[in-house]
Structure formats: C-alpha cells, structure tokens
Amino acid sequence: VVTLAEKLIFVVIDGLGDRRCRSLFGKTPLEAATKPFLDFFAKNGKVGLVDVVDPSIPPTSESGIFSLLGYDVLKIKIARGPLEALGIGIQPSDELIFRSDFATIRDGIIVDRRAGRIKEGVKELEKEINEKIFLDDVNFIFKSTIAHRGIVIFYSDKFELSEYVSDTDPGATGVPPKLCKPLIIGENEVRTAKAVNEFIRKSHLILNFHKVNLARKAKGLLEANYLLLRGAGIGLPKVRKLPEIYKKFWNCISGSPLEKGISRLVGMNVVDVPEATGDIDTDLKGKAKALFDFFEDYDCFFIHIKGADEAGHDGNCELKKEIIEKIDGEFFSEIFSNVNLRKTIICVTADHATPCELMKHSNDPVPILICGGKIKKDEIDNFSERSCMKGSLGRLKGSSILELLMRELGK
Numbered sequence: 001v002v003t004l005a006e007k008l009i010f011v012v013i014d015g016l017g018d019r020r021c022r023s024l025f026g027k028t029p030l031e032a033a034t035k036p037f038l039d040f041f042a043k044n045g046k047v048g049l050v051d052v053v054d055p056s057i058p059p060t061s062e063s064g065i066f067s068l069l070g071y072d073v074l075k076i077k078i079a080r081g082p083l084e085a086l087g088i089g090i091q092p093s094d095e096l097i098f099r100s101d102f103a104t105i106r107d108g109i110i111v112d113r114r115a116g117r118i119k120e121g122v123k124e125l126e127k128e129i130n131e132k133i134f135l136d137d138v139n140f141i142f143k144s145t146i147a148h149r150g151i152v153i154f155y156s157d158k159f160e161l162s163e164y165v166s167d168t169d170p171g172a173t174g175v176p177p178k179l180c181k182p183l184i185i186g187e188n189e190v191r192t193a194k195a196v197n198e199f200i201r202k203s204h205l206i207l208n209f210h211k212v213n214l215a216r217k218a219k220g221l222l223e224a225n226y227l228l229l230r231g232a233g234i235g236l237p238k239v240r241k242l243p244e245i246y247k248k249f250w251n252c253i254s255g256s257p258l259e260k261g262i263s264r265l266v267g268m269n270v271v272d273v274p275e276a277t278g279d280i281d282t283d284l285k286g287k288a289k290a291l292f293d294f295f296e297d298y299d300c301f302f303i304h305i306k307g308a309d310e311a312g313h314d315g316n317c318e319l320k321k322e323i324i325e326k327i328d329g330e331f332f333s334e335i336f337s338n339v340n341l342r343k344t345i346i347c348v349t350a351d352h353a354t355p356c357e358l359m360k361h362s363n364d365p366v367p368i369l370i371c372g373g374k375i376k377k378d379e380i381d382n383f384s385e386r387s388c389m390k391g392s393l394g395r396l397k398g399s400s401i402l403e404l405l406m407r408e409l410g411k
C-alpha cells in the first residue's frame with residue numbers, strides 16, 4: 001500500500017533568486033552560501049526552475065505570491081493597499097487604501113525610497129500625522145506597519161472616492177515624486193487625486209520638522225520626511241479559497257502584512273508570530289517554533305521568509321549570502337531535525353529574483369526544490385540557480401506548483 005504524505009511545508013524565500021556577483025567571485029549569493037540543510041533537501045528530492053508569473057514579467061511581491069498559490073494573476077485585479085490592510089487585521093470595504101513608504105526627499109528629489117529603512121520613531125511620526133492633518137473633503141487614517149512601511153486609508157462622506165488614481169512612488173531615486181493623477185476622466189477621480197496630493201503635501205510639512213527627523217538628521221541618518229504612495233484599491237479581489245479547492249487546512253506563518261493579507265484572502269489561518277518583524281532581522285527561530293506549535297492542527301503550511309529581498313534591493317551580495325546562511329542555520333536546520341520526511345512534503349522556492357546587480361525584481365526564473373513523501377530524488381545534490389537548471393523538475397510555471405504539490409498529498 002502506498003501511503004501518501006500528510007503534510008506540506010511550502011516555504012517562499014522573498015527575492016531569493018539572483019545572478020552571478022562580482023564580489024562573490026562569479027557566484028550567486030545562494031551558490032556562495034554555506035547551507036547544508038537546503039542542500040540536504042535538494043539532494044534528497046527534485047529541483048528545477050520556476051517562471052513565477054511569466055518568463056517576460058518581473059513579478060511584484062503580490063503577483064509572485066498569488067501565482068505560487070495557484071492563481072492566474074493576469075485575471076485578478078490586485079491592489080496592494082487593501083491586501084496589506086487585511087494583513088494587519090483591517091477588513092477593507094469601501095475605503096480607498098494605499099500602501100505607503102516613508103522616504104527621504106531633499107530639494108524636491110527622492111534621496112531614499114525607504115528613509116534609510118527607519119525603524120525607531122515611526123509610531124511617533126504616525127501619531128503626529130493622524131493628529132495634525134485635516135483634509136478638505138476626506139478623512140484618513142495613517143498606519144505605520146513595519147519599519148518604513150505603512151498604509152493610508154482614505155474615506156469620505158462628501159463624495160465617492162475612486163481607486164482609479166495613480167501611484168506617487170516613481171520606483172526610483174534621483175527623481176521627484178509623482179503627483180497622484182486621475183487614471184480615468186471623472187469628477188470623483190479628480191477629487192480623489194486632489195485629496196491624496198493634499199495629504200502628501202501636508203504630511204511632508206509635518207514630517208520635515210518633526211523632532212524624530214531632526215534627531216535623525218543630527219545623527220547623520222536619513223530623515224523620514226515624505227510618504228510615497230502606491231497600490232491604491234477599494235475592496236478585495238474575489239478568489240476561490242484554497243481549503244475549498246484542495247480540501248486542506250492551511251496555516252500561514254509570515255511577519256509581513258502583504259503576505260498575511262493574501263493568505264487571509266485565500267482562506268488560510270494566519271498566525272501572528274510576535275517575533276517575526278518581516279525584516280532582515282526577522283526571527284527565524286520564532287517562525288520554526290510557530291510551525292511546530294501548530295503542526296498537528298493544519299495540513300499545509302505557507303511560510304514566507306523576508307530578508308534576502310531587502311539585501312537584493314540594497315545591492316548587497318555578501319549580506320544576501322549571509323542572510324541565506326542564517327535562514328538555513330536557524331530555520332531549515334529545525335525542519336531537518338523535527339520533520340518526518342516520509343510523511344511531509346517540503347517545497348522551497350522564491351516569489352521572484354531580486355538580483356543585487358539590478359537592485360530590483362527581475363523576470364529571471366527562480367530555483368525550486370521539493371522533497372519528502374514518495375518524491376524520488378534526482379541527480380542534483382545542491383540548491384542553486386545553476387544546479388536547478390539541470391534538475392528533473394525542468395522549468396515550471398509558478399501557478400502550476402501547488403497542483404503538483406497537492407498530488408503528492410493525494411488530492
């Protein structure tokens with residue numbers, strides 16, 4: 001009798017994929033990293049490469065995650081703002097919600113899109129913005145989430161806010177921020193854009209002279225004196241829930257609002273891991289602990305690990321290599337020691353590549369490994385972009401992975 005595996009641990013390492021780095025002597029951070037546990041899983045399973053969304057499209061974090069969870073991202077309307085709100089426990093309805101980032105602007109030019117990855121003082125900045133700013137026709141709530149990240153929720157009784165307005169984040173430094181503009185011609189769109197621009201102008205004034213920022217400047221740190229907005233949306237996309245599609249119960253273990261929001265939307269339970277900050281210093285042991293605390297209660301676990309992506313955005317190959325080593329030593333070592341591979345399927349991949357040389361997401365395929373249960377191993381004995389090219393899984397489409405994994409669980 002063939003008994004199939006009972007559990008799935010699906011790990012997505014944000015921005016893991018990369019290219020050869022000069023400072024790593026022509027190796028990718030994943031190749032250069034010492035990662036005995038990931039290599040063990042690769043050696044005892046199958047590997048391949050994944051085009052997360054489409055070979056021609058660099059995935060965003062949201063399109064990458066939706067695609068890896070089996071959804072056709074070209075068919076659903078994804079707005080990041082409402083998803084991040086859901087991730088921090090706010091149920092979006094008719095409010096207009098943006099994702100926001102504290103940025104540094106000087107002489108009208110963006111110097112840093114993440115205000116030096118500010119951590120301390122963000123709650124004081126949040127408080128001041130919420131208490132000191134009043135807009136003509138619109139109310140708002142600004143919520144800082146993790147580090148430079150946040151959301152802005154706009155609502156109004158005076159007119160119907162529209163989600164058809166543009167981002168103000170140009171996605172680059174050395175240029176001025178954009179104005180929020182109507183994307184279609186309509187009175188509500190014009191009024192919405194006007195209110196958003198009013199908010200940005202007023203918040204800049206408050207932030208620029210806030211004591212938190214004056215103190216940062218005095219210390220030579222980048223001041224968080226501007227809010228860049230993107231991903232405007234009203235309400236959530238309608239999707240079929242994973243437990244309904246696959247008849248399995250899912251648990252999400254993630255520190256970041258976006259991934260938590262998407263997980264909630266697709267019907268997963270979401271664990272609040274207090275130690276997981278969703279940042280480079282994220283507590284990997286806390287995530288492993290949460291996995292084992294809930295192991296008996298769920299069939300499938302979706303675990304999102306940040307850190308590698310940030311290092312890629314910062315163009316820091318050595319740091320990215322070190323982060324991969326940390327993830328291996330603090331997280332995958334725990335899986336290695338505590339999980340019965342005969343009964344559990346493990347899959348490790350990425351939502352997109354963030355090559356250090358580009359400092360942004362790319363359309364490069366990303367490595368994947370699957371092992372456990374009845375999965376036969378192939379010839380490949382380590383986990384890297386190059387070794388996965390020769391793996392027996394070949395080249396997969398991101399949205400096909402979950403189906404493949406579910407077959408191993410006897411769906």
Ligand SMILES: [Zn+2]
Pocket residue numbers: 015061309310313354361
């Ligand atoms: Zn990224």
